[in-house]
Amino acid sequence: MNVRLLVVGLAVVLFPVAAMAQLPFAGNDYGYPYHYRGYHASTPAESYLNGQARVLWGAGQYNLATSQAMINLEEARSRSLDNEVKYVETYFEKRRLNKSYLAAERGPSITPETAARLSKMRQPKRLSIEELDRGAGRLRWPLVLQDEEFALYRMRIETLFAMQTPEDSGINSPSYAEIRQLTQQAAEQLKARIHSLSPEQYTMARSFLDRIVHEARFPVGKPVQPVDGQSANAIGHAVALGRPASGRVGNVAVAAD
Numbered sequence: 001m002n003v004r005l006l007v008v009g010l011a012v013v014l015f016p017v018a019a020m021a022q023l024p025f026a027g028n029d030y031g032y033p034y035h036y037r038g039y040h041a042s043t044p045a046e047s048y049l050n051g052q053a054r055v056l057w058g059a060g061q062y063n064l065a066t067s068q069a070m071i072n073l074e075e076a077r078s079r080s081l082d083n084e085v086k087y088v089e090t091y092f093e094k095r096r097l098n099k100s101y102l103a104a105e106r107g108p109s110i111t112p113e114t115a116a117r118l119s120k121m122r123q124p125k126r127l128s129i130e131e132l133d134r135g136a137g138r139l140r141w142p143l144v145l146q147d148e149e150f151a152l153y154r155m156r157i158e159t160l161f162a163m164q165t166p167e168d169s170g171i172n173s174p175s176y177a178e179i180r181q182l183t184q185q186a187a188e189q190l191k192a193r194i195h196s197l198s199p200e201q202y203t204m205a206r207s208f209l210d211r212i213v214h215e216a217r218f219p220v221g222k223p224v225q226p227v228d229g230q231s232a233n234a235i236g237h238a239v240a241l242g243r244p245a246s247g248r249v250g251n252v253a254v255a256a257d
Contacts, residue, residue: 126211
């Protein structure tokens, strides 16, 4: 009974091996077996050994494929890092080229002395003695600013110039602040008429207003005798109220309606 069971057990174990042995195989260039037609094992032992060889060959192929996959993965990571480095290098190189281009477009940088000289050149010119009589406060107005709608501005500005003193003149003085405010209002009124004026007329009138403000920045060198101060105050009050007043500023007579 025991012998019979032993024979049956061996048959069960060796049958698959023997069946595999019926498949044709031969060795490849690496020495591992592969099947081909027309060959089969002659004994169970040969089939068993061939089966073991195939198991070992399969394990080796798995390890080889795994190793190759790891190599490919590392190569892919290395190329990815190279691409990132190239991206960063390209980004900063583009920024450098852009800065170089803008610097070339701007031209050489100017020194502080040159900047100050250019700024001074862009400032309006001071009024000449033919354009401003400080003692009398008279201004030689352009033709456009001699219109009636600018009369109150003209009279008040001339009054302020005539009444300036060393203490009330210059950029930090109340007279400068008022002259600046009046010229700004006159410039806005002039701009409202821009379509009815030629470019030369508008430019000349606006430039004259800018030069008035620039002239008011400079303090007077000596006291000036006020011209009819009571009338000057009346004219200033009229400007604030938007109506004409009576009085005399220098040689200009102002009559109330």
